Amino acid sequence: MPRSTRDSPARRERRRRAHRSTDSTGALLPRHRSTAQYEYDRASPSPEPTRKRQRPERSRRHRPPQSHAGSSTTNPLSANSLAQLDALNEKLGWSKTDKSVELENEAEYTQEQERDPQNQRAEEKGKYEERRKERRRRTEELKHREPHREHYQHRREHHHRHRDYDRSDHNHHRKKRRIVSGPYLEEGHERYNEKYKEYEYRADRRGPPSGSEEDEEERARRKRRRIWIFVAVATVIVLIIAIVIGVVVSKKKSSDPPTAGSGTPRPSNYNLQGLDPNSVPASAKGTYYDPFTWYDTIDFNVTYTNETVGGLPIMGLNSTWDDSARANGNVPALKDKWQYGKMPIRGMNLGGWLSIEPFITPSFFSGYSSSQNVIDEWTLTSTLGSKAASTLEQHYSAFVGEQDIAAIQAAGFDHVRISFSYWAVITYDGDPYVKQISWRYLLRAIEYCRKYGLRVNLDVHGLPGSQNGWNHSGRQGTIGWLNGTDGDLNAQRSLDLHNQLSTFFAQPRYQNLVTMYGLCNEPRMVDLDTNRVLNWTTTAIQSIRKNNITAVIVFGDGFMGLDNWQGKLQNADPLNNLLLDVHQYVIFNTDQIALDHSDKLNFACSGWTQQTLRSMDTATGFGPTMCGEWSQADTDCTQYLNNVGTGSRWEGTLNLNNASLDVLTPACPTKNSPPCECDDANADPGAYSDAYKQWLLQFAEGQMYSFEKGWGWFYWTWVTEQATQWSWKLGAQAGILPENLGNRTFNCGSVPDFGSMGLPENY
Numbered sequence: 001m002p003r004s005t006r007d008s009p010a011r012r013e014r015r016r017r018a019h020r021s022t023d024s025t026g027a028l029l030p031r032h033r034s035t036a037q038y039e040y041d042r043a044s045p046s047p048e049p050t051r052k053r054q055r056p057e058r059s060r061r062h063r064p065p066q067s068h069a070g071s072s073t074t075n076p077l078s079a080n081s082l083a084q085l086d087a088l089n090e091k092l093g094w095s096k097t098d099k100s101v102e103l104e105n106e107a108e109y110t111q112e113q114e115r116d117p118q119n120q121r122a123e124e125k126g127k128y129e130e131r132r133k134e135r136r137r138r139t140e141e142l143k144h145r146e147p148h149r150e151h152y153q154h155r156r157e158h159h160h161r162h163r164d165y166d167r168s169d170h171n172h173h174r175k176k177r178r179i180v181s182g183p184y185l186e187e188g189h190e191r192y193n194e195k196y197k198e199y200e201y202r203a204d205r206r207g208p209p210s211g212s213e214e215d216e217e218e219r220a221r222r223k224r225r226r227i228w229i230f231v232a233v234a235t236v237i238v239l240i241i242a243i244v245i246g247v248v249v250s251k252k253k254s255s256d257p258p259t260a261g262s263g264t265p266r267p268s269n270y271n272l273q274g275l276d277p278n279s280v281p282a283s284a285k286g287t288y289y290d291p292f293t294w295y296d297t298i299d300f301n302v303t304y305t306n307e308t309v310g311g312l313p314i315m316g317l318n319s320t321w322d323d324s325a326r327a328n329g330n331v332p333a334l335k336d337k338w339q340y341g342k343m344p345i346r347g348m349n350l351g352g353w354l355s356i357e358p359f360i361t362p363s364f365f366s367g368y369s370s371s372q373n374v375i376d377e378w379t380l381t382s383t384l385g386s387k388a389a390s391t392l393e394q395h396y397s398a399f400v401g402e403q404d405i406a407a408i409q410a411a412g413f414d415h416v417r418i419s420f421s422y423w424a425v426i427t428y429d430g431d432p433y434v435k436q437i438s439w440r441y442l443l444r445a446i447e448y449c450r451k452y453g454l455r456v457n458l459d460v461h462g463l464p465g466s467q468n469g470w471n472h473s474g475r476q477g478t479i480g481w482l483n484g485t486d487g488d489l490n491a492q493r494s495l496d497l498h499n500q501l502s503t504f505f506a507q508p509r510y511q512n513l514v515t516m517y518g519l520c521n522e523p524r525m526v527d528l529d530t531n532r533v534l535n536w537t538t539t540a541i542q543s544i545r546k547n548n549i550t551a552v553i554v555f556g557d558g559f560m561g562l563d564n565w566q567g568k569l570q571n572a573d574p575l576n577n578l579l580l581d582v583h584q585y586v587i588f589n590t591d592q593i594a595l596d597h598s599d600k601l602n603f604a605c606s607g608w609t610q611q612t613l614r615s616m617d618t619a620t621g622f623g624p625t626m627c628g629e630w631s632q633a634d635t636d637c638t639q640y641l642n643n644v645g646t647g648s649r650w651e652g653t654l655n656l657n658n659a660s661l662d663v664l665t666p667a668c669p670t671k672n673s674p675p676c677e678c679d680d681a682n683a684d685p686g687a688y689s690d691a692y693k694q695w696l697l698q699f700a701e702g703q704m705y706s707f708e709k710g711w712g713w714f715y716w717t718w719v720t721e722q723a724t725q726w727s728w729k730l731g732a733q734a735g736i737l738p739e740n741l742g743n744r745t746f747n748c749g750s751v752p753d754f755g756s757m758g759l760p761e762n763y
Contacts, residue, residue, distance in 0.1 A: 376644075
């Protein structure tokens with residue numbers, strides 16, 4: 001706080017002693033010379049200065065030499081002069097205490113000069129350090145006592161003057177000096193001007209001149225403080241940004257999860273280079289026929305055409321083709337006839353690609369909460385809204401490409417079953433599905449198969465209304481095909497769909513390539529009217545044949561059991577070229593999933609072999625039979641395999657809200673002793689034991705052996721995001737599937753006792 005302006009006799013006396021002496025006329029008498037203020041020679045005193053005396057940090061101003069001519073007594077200032085002096089000092093912002101401290105220091109300094117020069121430096125240094133500590137103490141007191149930082153800095157700068165400060169170069173930075181002598185009150189006086197400069201100080205924000213240790217320490221302290229303030233502010237800003245981003249990402253995650261193809265770079269689309277966008281008519285811009293709107297144009301013919309066949313666009317196809325390729329040396333080229341029934345089909349499914357399945361691409365579904373109920377392609381595209389088309393096209397582009405078809409051929413396969421759904425062709429009012437984009441990728445995949453000599457099995461995986469109510473049909477829930485209010489409408493829509501498809505694929509370019517034509521994947525005939533399904537199947541077959549499709553027509557067993565197809569549809573096909581498709585798994589049946597590993601392998605080798613042989617005989621079964629889907633999985637633990645958000649039969653946590661289908665008691669071979677668990681079942685294949693790897697490989701090869709007793713098989717499926725036991729690509733990399741089908745070694749001979757090999761039965 002400001003010091004009191006209250007005067008006292010003691011203070012007045014100290015100021016009087018500081019004033020210059022005057023003669024009787026009031027003129028200033030010469031001041032005695034202080035040898036300490038001038039340069040001198042240590043060895044021999046001389047009136048001529050030899051070098052500058054080094055002074056401590058606290059500087060003293062040099063004084064002019066005092067004349068030795070004349071002497072007189074001093075005349076103290078009158079009370080009025082003192083009052084004028086005090087008033088002027090206060091006006092200039094000086095406190096009386098400041099000068100008192102300075103005068104005391106000057107008196108001490110004068111006494112020091114009279115002492116022995118040999119001891120003077122040591123004493124000076126000690127006293128200087130004491131004064132320095134005292135100034136620091138006073139400075140700290142001022143920090144707490146004075147509320148304004150500027151006042152504290154003003155006083156501190158006054159007490160830390162630098163003796164070498166250049167007065168002549170910095171006059172414009174200084175404030176008025178404090179005047180302490182009556183005769184100096186007269187402005188313009190030479191002595192006044194000199195003394196004014198002597199006591200003025202720097203008032204700018206840079207502080208006193210450099211060289212003071214305290215100044216350097218103070219600046220360093222301020223710098224550190226500014227740095228810490230900056231760091232603190234930056235940290236707060238970063239935290240705020242992180243929180244905001246976290247909230248945005250969290251919200252985005254619920255509505256826009258990563259897609260199966262989002263991790264791959266966008267195709268180069270090099271074939272658009274040099275193509276004039278105006279080659280696309282204005283009426284076609286932004287439509288299916290505009291290649292500049294396609295996410296991926298690689299290996300497509302991007303020349304505009306609006307030509308259709310059966311109402312379906314041929315845009316993207318080349319006008320020529322070559323059917324000379326063959327899958328491998330053991331099978332005929334595409335241009336040559338395949339002898340079905342005599343040559344086994346060894347095929348691969350492309351599942352979860354053009355028809356989304358949660359367990360194949362769980363990344364589409366894992367980003368949603370259970371309350372959002374995103375469980376199938378219907379709810380996925382509904383939730384994605386306007387982003388659905390771009391999201392799914394990125395998936396179509398990245399999930400399966402030419403390199404996958406080439407790898408399938410290299411592994412020894414000769415057929416590819418491509419799953420797609422009705423929205424590749426058409427959508428209806430209220431449908432959220434992405435219309436037709438998958439059609440373009442279907443046609444490109446077929447051309448890739450042509451290039452590598454692989455024959456194609458068309459598989460319509462989802463029909464209008466859903467033929468089974470399962471998520472891979474597009475919409476999980478009730479069956480709306482041949483069932484319910486719109487059952488007949490959806491049945492007719494399905495016939496119309498096949499009319500378009502069969503017209504398109506009856507083109508000559510597909511006669512050697514698309515050699516198998518599927519009607520409907522997995523119709524759940526056990527929950528439908530069997531006769532209605534058979535009548536619809538017959539009508540569809542006849543319609544397809546009218547459009548000149550000569551390929552094998554494939555229909556599903558409907559889970560009725562192979563023996564129950566004996567005598568059915570025997571006269572439905574004029575060409576007598578039908579094939580019954582059965583899908584064989586040991587994990588969706590509680591009786592089969594409860595078998596231990598040795599018994600499962602025995603069942604694959606003997607049980608399915610006997611079923612196939614009976615079905616192939618028209619006396620006991622339908623006749624031509626193949627297995628269109630199978631895998632080497634021995635549990636149903638894979639995420640989303642039994643629907644999004646449901647458990648497993650293995651652990652007894654399968655709750656489908658249907659008492660006839662729920663499995664709430666653990667069904668693994670140990671019956672939960674030891675506990676049935678899925679963690680190890682879903683472990684990375686690198687953690688598999690040698691015994692388990694051996695079993696998985698033999699289980700796969702045993703199934704191939706059995707199914708080749710019929711027309712052959714298609715493995716489900718080529719690639720998944722993380723389910724190794726459902727992906728041939730991942731399984732072969734893990735060493736649990738043959739790298740090439742020609743390297744099979746197990747043909748259902750002696751089945752090892754895997755229990756004695758230490759293979760656990762609870763995972």
